[in-house]
Amino acid sequence: MESTAARTQRRSAASGKAGTSRGRTAAKKTAQAADSAPAEPQLVQLLTPEGQRVSNPEYDGYVASITPDELRGLYRDMVLTRRFDAEATALQRQGELGLWASLLGQEAAQIGSGRALNDEDYVFPTYREHGVAWCRGVDPANLLGMFRGVNHGGWDPNSNNFHLYTIVIGSQALHATGYAMGVAKDGAESAVIAYFGDGASSQGDVAEAFTFSAVYNAPVVFFCQNNQWAISEPTHRQTRVPLYQRAQGYGFPGVRVDGNDVLACLAVTKQALERARRGEGPTLVEAFTYRMGAHTTSDDPTRYRGDDERAAWEAKDPIARLRAYLLAETDTNEGFFEELETESEALGKRVREAVRSMPEPDKFAIFENAYADGHALVDEERAQFAAYQASFSDGEGV
Amino acid sequence: MESTAARTQRRSAASGKAGTSRGRTAAKKTAQAADSAPAEPQLVQLLTPEGQRVSNPEYDGYVASITPDELRGLYRDMVLTRRFDAEATALQRQGELGLWASLLGQEAAQIGSGRALNDEDYVFPTYREHGVAWCRGVDPANLLGMFRGVNHGGWDPNSNNFHLYTIVIGSQALHATGYAMGVAKDGAESAVIAYFGDGASSQGDVAEAFTFSAVYNAPVVFFCQNNQWAISEPTHRQTRVPLYQRAQGYGFPGVRVDGNDVLACLAVTKQALERARRGEGPTLVEAFTYRMGAHTTSDDPTRYRGDDERAAWEAKDPIARLRAYLLAETDTNEGFFEELETESEALGKRVREAVRSMPEPDKFAIFENAYADGHALVDEERAQFAAYQASFSDGEGV
Amino acid sequence: MAVESVKARESLKTLAIAKAINESLRKALETDPKVVIMGEDVGKLGGVFRVTDGLQKDFGEERVIDTPLAESGIVGTAIGLALRGYRPVVEIQFDGFVFPAYDQIVTQLAKMHARSLGKVKLPVVVRIPYGGGIGAVEHHSESPESLFAHVAGLKIVTPSNAADAYWMMQQAIESDDPVIFFEPKRRYWDKDQVDTEAIPGPLHKAQVVRQGSDLTLVAYGPMVKLCQEVADVAAEEGRSLEVLDLRSVSPLDFDAIQTSVERTGRLVVVHEAPVFFGSGAEIAARITERCFYHLEAPVLRVGGYHAPYPPARLEEEYLPSLDRVLDAVDRALAY
Amino acid sequence: MAVESVKARESLKTLAIAKAINESLRKALETDPKVVIMGEDVGKLGGVFRVTDGLQKDFGEERVIDTPLAESGIVGTAIGLALRGYRPVVEIQFDGFVFPAYDQIVTQLAKMHARSLGKVKLPVVVRIPYGGGIGAVEHHSESPESLFAHVAGLKIVTPSNAADAYWMMQQAIESDDPVIFFEPKRRYWDKDQVDTEAIPGPLHKAQVVRQGSDLTLVAYGPMVKLCQEVADVAAEEGRSLEVLDLRSVSPLDFDAIQTSVERTGRLVVVHEAPVFFGSGAEIAARITERCFYHLEAPVLRVGGYHAPYPPARLEEEYLPSLDRVLDAVDRALAY
């Protein structure tokens, strides 16, 4: 099954390995690759933009046993996630949501990494990980509560081991690290994954998470979706070298993966999670991808970037490439795509209806959950608020 | 004048260079050296602990033209700094100072780097840079005000381009970076140097300083004195790989230098400063040294470290090794050492007297300089304070 | 037509608050080569509220600097630039994102002048769009002014209208002290006449924006407009409310409040920030001390509750509203 | 001798505050395997004040964790540990070094319970030695409690004596809410009797530590002892002062203050923190509202000035002292 080209690639990779005196980390190898091709560091890629499977000796093993059904599963995940995302964008335009942060273009990074996780693993997302949420089984409709303004987080983090979205950039990297320190203390064999963006890489908290995780050898994977932009700022405003290299200086491996290649994201994340579970500590994965849409529905990207860039990335679409592969290399028939289309529409409808029928929050919710054990002032203010509310009905003479 | 050994060393260094495809930074080279001798990364060293001059082809040039007089100058700086430091410790024991942070053992790191600076360069110290202050011409007695508790900083930063001591760990790395951004904006050809410790390397602010300086290519040298301890915590509590490697992940060179070798510190810092002045951006210098004394006079190191470690470092004393070199390789005679002894004692005496005669701060100093342009509340409180003070003299019936 | 009135007309513009700040920044960039603008997305995008719109285009990337995404880094490097002689105006994108910079603001920016015995000055302006009412997600609607006012070494100001926005920004940039400049984001689009050649009053003085005799309403930033509306409604009910726009939270213009309260005998303070440990507490405490024999009712406070800022669909209940302020006015008048 | 009194005697120890906290932490580590201690130098060194002395030796490095030098990292990872089911007690080395962690405390620790609609609890204790009077260098003598009290989601407590130190720490660790535990560092060595088998009162209730009828003195942490001394001196002058130890800054026990003030008619609040936007403001505002017709004088406040904490040789002038509090008492009584 392996082409000559693939074999050659494996050989050169192996010799690359021999050339490194330690040669134990993916980071090291990828970094060396970068040295010889300074223009763009080598990405781990298993599927070309055209949908051709290319071999990568280090990562092939992680997807070797994947079945056509599982491949279709990944495809389905990406399509449904994109459909959900489009629905949310539409709902925002219709005034049902106050804001939406679209993941358009980042489906492979999120589904690939999300499907690499075990149930016991724990996820710390930022605010754009709708695809990862999908993989964890969080009801998509629940994601919309905060964007509709009815809550700040509408799911129980422990039901699906998927923490709430975190808006303060970078904070969750430390939570993930602490959680992972706890996992290690418990002697559990699970891993933790922290998602963040290229912009977030500049925050002190992320650097401190690197330090703590390295020093305590915590089982955490830092999954950075480098979507090329932090609102209007290109990645070179955050770093002058490829981001995955950041890890080396903290003493753990970093690897750059084609973030639009769901197989490569799956493989690279699996490897990193396994390292973590084996007690080998943190890994930084940089998923090289693109934010196809605006930063959020409030943003206007025409002010700061041109169409060409978007067009070039369109050609690397994560869904199209897996579709091409499915059609060329598996027994996937049109029926699958048709059914998926129907399922997509049903999902869109379900989400739309769920949002529209979301109950307005109770006024007194303001005072709920400020504290777990209560607080005298909250009680006092709640009572005053109740009296104030009651004064209106009094006024109406009830 | 060059020994065969030295020439061999140069050759191997050169071949090391050829082996790196980019091979443009000291960091890269040192890192590679680390790979082949993983036990302890190679230090840049020009003087052995025994005081023997060893050649290092990359750095020899920076000290090639140094005269015996200049060498004696470095020696004098280190001896006087140590003497001043000892006096301050004594003054603390006598109750004249509230606290003292001794630099004992770090004289070479500070004098070597301090003497590498031009007048126009700007220094951002932490709280232990008494040797650097000395090089800048700050009156040692002025350093003691804050330790005596009469002020928070007793010198004008702009008189000697030596900023005030900064106690909040890591903050000054960002000030230095901003200052350097300003230098670059001005088109000036000076550089900035930020001092901090191994412990400080963990602070988010230091990481952010790395990011900003790299992105803006700011002319700043980060000079980290790794004295092996952050109060009671050994360096491996802060990092699991050598600290100088941190720089690589941010895209600028890092180099580890023997921090007890004043010549090496001078050379490495000169190189880094020249890079900065040439517009090549930041460098991280890790001066590998040892805090011979307690963290401060409030600390009790017997609680967390043994004597062996100290003894091992005693053998690497920065002053002894330069003395040996001066005696063996230059025309330095006993007279020089005797005169220096006298000068030392005079310095001690001067500092002692200066401290003892330091005026008590005026009570109203509390309100001075809270604001540059005044503040109504400060005025009001000052007036109340004055009235309150006056009430006592009134009570005594004047 | 006299020459002077032509000139007056030229310098009179109708501007929204956001645009007034934009013009003020532009003027500062033109006037003083040491002024630089820094922040996330302040360049091509012109900031998420477009307050810096067009400035990078006209003054270049060396004057209007897009920064890495790190607030401590932004303020910390601004301090360094100020030490080098620059006058940085930094933007924090939203109120809830100032906290990573809190250490640099509180331990460095606020204290360095005193630490240096006056040798060093830090003319840094930290712009923070603040307050709620725009239906935003978490961390985008907070009013953290108290957390800065308690810290000596900082000055805190907040305009309520376009003319003040224009002139107070000029004055903040000219100030040799660090100034936290809170911008009432929900009023960014409110328009007003700005005379760009006026002679502005002092930065830290309150202004009586409506005279009255029965009770004094004190507010700043976004709440000034609300209090004016309250006064309108109260007037219909035959009550004469005086409205004071504080403009400055540190220092607070206690003299102005005192003068008013000595006449009205009653005071209600309104702010969006939580009441507990809010500005209203300081105002109530000090004015009660100063006007003990004048007050016919305790100073009442209307503000946020002691709970995290709620999701958007509850913010109207959380924020001071016309009815809630009127309710407090009624209670004060009932004494 | 009865069995019970023997037992009573065994559980009674004379402890300094630092040691009482140490014993309390030890007990928590023994009782609950989920309790972990974290911070800079808390291990072998036992912390710079020796509050964690011997704990790492006895409970190991997995329970008593020396951390990297990064306060945001300490609090941020403590949050993660709490999410995993641990009950971290973190030490901030000195008051002035809590600010790098301020963002994690204010935006994450305080709000995550609410953000999760109650699904997630964060039983994290942040220990902060605070206050002045020990002749230290900059950043080692501050009292930042107001900066936390304004933030909903946090509880703030501070003991004034060894018995409270012991029991309040137990209760703080048991609390399912995040607690900022301010330790009066200049009283660390003050000794007192601690009954380690007592049944403690509620964590957030004030205690009358001295009864009186002419005026109420309210304080917490390091200022309680001073206020007791003030009451002694005043007693010699024939004035009967009631002294309240608040113990909790959030929530504040307004009921207890009100009860006292309704009897005495006069209130002086004393704290080391700057008066401007300090706890005294909140207490004055609310008690004036609650006791408007009982107060015979305005609530007076004694605290730090609106200036950076001064160098050690000036701190006695800056801090509330016997004379300054007596002066305020006199002024209040003069109304």
Ligand SMILES: Cc1ncc(C[n+]2csc(CCOP(=O)(O)OP(=O)(O)O)c2C)c(N)n1
């Ligand atoms: C501490 C903080 N500062 C600023 C913001 C405002 N903000 C929200 S998203 C964003 C850009 C984030 O970029 P990146 O990390 O690359 O993630 P992406 O949005 O591209 O997924 C900014 C500046 C924030 N949420 N938190």
Ligand SMILES: Cc1ncc(C[n+]2csc(CCOP(=O)(O)OP(=O)(O)O)c2C)c(N)n1
């Ligand atoms: C933000 C902050 N946290 C804690 C401290 C307390 N502290 C003072 S010095 C020190 C250790 C510093 O170690 P290092 O950076 O290695 O410098 P060294 O003292 O060894 O020169 C600590 C924890 C501080 N000053 N600032």
Ligand SMILES: [Mg+2]
């Ligand atoms: Mg991005």
Ligand SMILES: [Mg+2]
């Ligand atoms: Mg150190």
